[in-house]
Amino acid sequence: MSGQLRLRKDFSNNESSLTKVSDCSERPGSVCASLKAKNLSLHYGDFKAYDNVNIEIEPCKITALVGPSGCGKTSFLNSVNRLVDLIPGSKLRGELSFGNTDILSPSCDLIELRRKIGMVFQRPAPFPFSIKKNFHIPLKEHGISKSSVRDERMEQSLKDVGLWDEVKNRLKQSACNLSGGQQQRLCIARTLSLKPELLLMDEPCSALDPVSSEKIEQLILSLRDNYTVLMVTHNLAQAKRISDNLLVCWVKDGTGCLIETGKTSEIFFAPAEKLTKEYLQGVRG
Amino acid sequence: MSFRSENILKGLSFISALFFCGIFFLILSTLIYQSGALSFEFLTTVSSEAGRAGGILEVINSSFLILAICLGVSVPLSIATAVFLAVFSEKNPLVHNVISTALDTLAATPSIVFGLFGYSFFVIYLGFGFSILAGGLTLAFMVLPFLIRIFEEGISENYRQFKLAGASLGLSRTAQVRRIILPLSTNTISAGLVLGIGRALSETAALLFTSGYLLRMPESVMDSGRSMSVHIFDLAMNVPGGNQNAYRTAVVLVIALIVINLTSTFLTRRVLGAKT
Ligand SMILES: Nc1ncnc2c1ncn2[C@@H]1O[C@H](COP(=O)(O)OP(=O)(O)O)[C@@H](O)[C@H]1O
Ligand SMILES: [Mg+2]
Numbered sequence: 165m166s167g168q169l170r171l172r173k174d175f176s177n178n179e180s181s182l183t184k185v186s187d188c189s190e191r192p193g194s195v196c197a198s199l200k201a202k203n204l205s206l207h208y209g210d211f212k213a214y215d216n217v218n219i220e221i222e223p224c225k226i227t228a229l230v231g232p233s234g235c236g237k238t239s240f241l242n243s244v245n246r247l248v249d250l251i252p253g254s255k256l257r258g259e260l261s262f263g264n265t266d267i268l269s270p271s272c273d274l275i276e277l278r279r280k281i282g283m284v285f286q287r288p289a290p291f292p293f294s295i296k297k298n299f300h301i302p303l304k305e306h307g308i309s310k311s312s313v314r315d316e317r318m319e320q321s322l323k324d325v326g327l328w329d330e331v332k333n334r335l336k337q338s339a340c341n342l343s344g345g346q347q348q349r350l351c352i353a354r355t356l357s358l359k360p361e362l363l364l365m366d367e368p369c370s371a372l373d374p375v376s377s378e379k380i381e382q383l384i385l386s387l388r389d390n391y392t393v394l395m396v397t398h399n400l401a402q403a404k405r406i407s408d409n410l411l412v413c414w415v416k417d418g419t420g421c422l423i424e425t426g427k428t429s430e431i432f433f434a435p436a437e438k439l440t441k442e443y444l445q446g447v448r449g
Numbered sequence: 450m451s452f453r454s455e456n457i458l459k460g461l462s463f464i465s466a467l468f469f470c471g472i473f474f475l476i477l478s479t480l481i482y483q484s485g486a487l488s489f490e491f492l493t494t495v496s497s498e499a500g501r502a503g504g505i506l507e508v509i510n511s512s513f514l515i516l517a518i519c520l521g522v523s524v525p526l527s528i529a530t531a532v533f534l535a536v537f538s539e540k541n542p543l544v545h546n547v548i549s550t551a552l553d554t555l556a557a558t559p560s561i562v563f564g565l566f567g568y569s570f571f572v573i574y575l576g577f578g579f580s581i582l583a584g585g586l587t588l589a590f591m592v593l594p595f596l597i598r599i600f601e602e603g604i605s606e607n608y609r610q611f612k613l614a615g616a617s618l619g620l621s622r623t624a625q626v627r628r629i630i631l632p633l634s635t636n637t638i639s640a641g642l643v644l645g646i647g648r649a650l651s652e653t654a655a656l657l658f659t660s661g662y663l664l665r666m667p668e669s670v671m672d673s674g675r676s677m678s679v680h681i682f683d684l685a686m687n688v689p690g691g692n693q694n695a696y697r698t699a700v701v702l703v704i705a706l707i708v709i710n711l712t713s714t715f716l717t718r719r720v721l722g723a724k725t
Binding site for chain 2 (some may be wrong): 245247251269274275276278279282285289290291292293301302304305306351352354355358378
C-alpha cells in the first residue's frame with residue numbers, strides 16, 4: 165500500500181503532461197486505475213460532512229456505498245470528481261488519487277478529471293435540448309471536432325445502454341420528451357460517450373419506477389467488465405444483487421464515516437461490526 | 450378555499466382585468482381622438498413649421514438611431530455582467546454584493562439625473578456635443594441596471610439547474626455559458642429587450658440634455674436628433690398649434706410599443722414551444 169502510494173507521488177510531477185497527451189478518444193493503456201482515499205475529510209464551512217475515509221476502490225468491479233441518509237454518500241461521490249468545488253466554503257483534506265492523478269492537487273486538470281470520472285445523478289439531468297445535442301455538446305468540448313465522429317460515439321453509447329432502438333428515429337427531438345428511465349439511460353450513455361474509466365452513480369434508480377429501475381440495474385451489471393463503478397444506493401437488496409464490494413457508512417456525532425468495507429457477500433453473510441449488522445437487518449438506519 | 454370565496458376572487462380579478470383594459474383603451478382612444486385624422490404619410494414625410502405640419506420621418510430616424518446605439522451597447526454589456534454575477538462571482542460574495550447595491554441604486558435614480566450625467570460626461574467631457582451618440586449612450590447607462598437584473602435572474606436560474614450536470618461532464622463554466630445557459634436564456638433575453646426598448650423609446654428627460662431636440666434629418670450619429678418622446682414634449686410645451694401632431698406622435702409611439710410587445714411574446718412562444 166505504501167509502496168503504491170509512493171509510486172503515485174513519483175508520477176505526480178508528470179501528471180499535467182500526461183493528461184495533455186492522452187487523447188480522450190483512447191483509453192490509457194491500463195484501464196485498471198484504482199481510486200484511493202487516505203484520511204480524506206470534507207468540510208462545508210465549519211460543518212464536517214465526513215471524516216477519516218480510507219479506501220481503495222477495486223478496478224473493474226461494482227462497489228456499492230450504503231448507509232443512512234445524511235451520512236455523506238453524495239458528498240463523497242462529489243469529492244471524487246471535485247464537484248464539491250462548486251460549493252463555496254467546501255474544503256477537502258487528506259489524500260485522494262485515481263491512478264496517477266492526484267485529485268486534490270491544485271494543478272489537477274478538472275476538465276480531464278471529470279471526463280475520466282463520469283457521474284450519474286439521482287434525478288436524470290438531460291439538457292433540455294435534442295437528444296443529439298446532449299451528446300454533441302460535451303463531446304465537442306472534449307475536442308472531438310468531427311461531427312461524424314461525435315455521431316458514432318453517440319450511437320455506440322446509446323447502443324451500450326440499450327436505448328438506440330428506442331431513440332434512433334427521434335434524435336432531433338428534445339431529450340425531455342423521454343420517460344424518466346429513458347432519460348436516466350440517456351444520461352448514462354452521455355457519460356459513457358466520453359469514455360470514462362470510473363463511473364460514479366448517486367442512487368441512479370431511486371427516482372425511477374420498478375421496471376426502469378430493473379433496466380438500469382441490468383445496465384450497470386453489463387458495465388462491470390469495462391468500467392469501475394462506484395454506486396450509492398439506499399436499496400440494500402440491490403446492493404446485494406449487483407455489487408462486488410460494499411462500503412458501509414454511518415453518522416457518528418454528526419459526521420459521516422465508514423464503518424465497514426469488504427466483499428459484499430462477506431459483509432452480508434457475516435458483518436464484522438454490530439452497527440453494520442443492525443443496519444443490514446433493517447433494525448437501524 | 451370554499452367554492453363561494455373562490456368565485457368572489459375570480460369575479461374580483463375579472464373586474465380588475467377589465468378595469469386595466471378599460472384604462473388602456475381610454476388612453477389610446479383619447480390620443481387617437483385628439484390626433485384627428487392620422488394618415489400613413491405622417492410616418493413617411495418630414496416635419497414642417499417646427500413640427501406643426503408635416504410628418505415625423507426625421508424623428509423616427511433619430512429615435513431609431515438612438516435606440517440602436519442604446520441597445521447595441523447595453524444588451525451585450527448587461528448580458529456579460531449578468532453572466533458574471535450569476536455564474537462567475539459565486540466565490541466572491543463581496544464583489545457580488547457591491548455590484549448588486551450599485552445596480553439597485555442606479556435603477557432607482559431618476560432619468561433626469563442620468564441626463565445631467567450624460568450631458569457633463571458625453572456631451573462636454575468626451576466632446577460628443579449634443580448628439581445621437583451621446584443620447585444613445587446615456588440611455589444605455591440608464592437601462593443597464595434593469596437589463597442586468599432581468600438577465601441575471603434567468604441566467605442564474607438556468608445555471609443553478611444545470612451546473613452539476615454540466616460540470617460533471619467536464620464542461621468548463623465558459624463552455625456551460627456558451628453551450629447551455631445562454632441558449633436556454635433566450636426568452637429572458639427577449640423579455641429584457643422589450644423592457645429596454647420600452648424604456649428607451651419613452652425616455653424624455655435624459656435625452657433633452659444629451660441628444661438635444663434639433664428637428665432635422667440626422668446625417669450621422671454625431672448630429673443632434675430629436676426622439677419621439679422629446680418631439681411630443683416640445684410640440685406640446687413650446688409650439689403653439691403643435692398639439693395635434695403631438696398626439697399623432699404619441700399614437701405612433703404607443704402603437705410601436707404594442708407591436709414590439711406582441712412580436713416578442715410571439716417570438717418567445719416560438720422559442721419556448723420549440724424547447725419543450
Ligand atoms: N452544500 C452543502 N452545504 C452544507 N452542508 C451540506 C451540503 N450538502 C450536504 N450537506 C450536509 O452534509 C451531510 C451529508 O450530506 P449528503 O452527502 O447529501 O448525504 P447522503 O447523500 O448520504 O444522504 C448532511 O448533513 C447534509 O446536510
Ligand atoms: Mg445523497
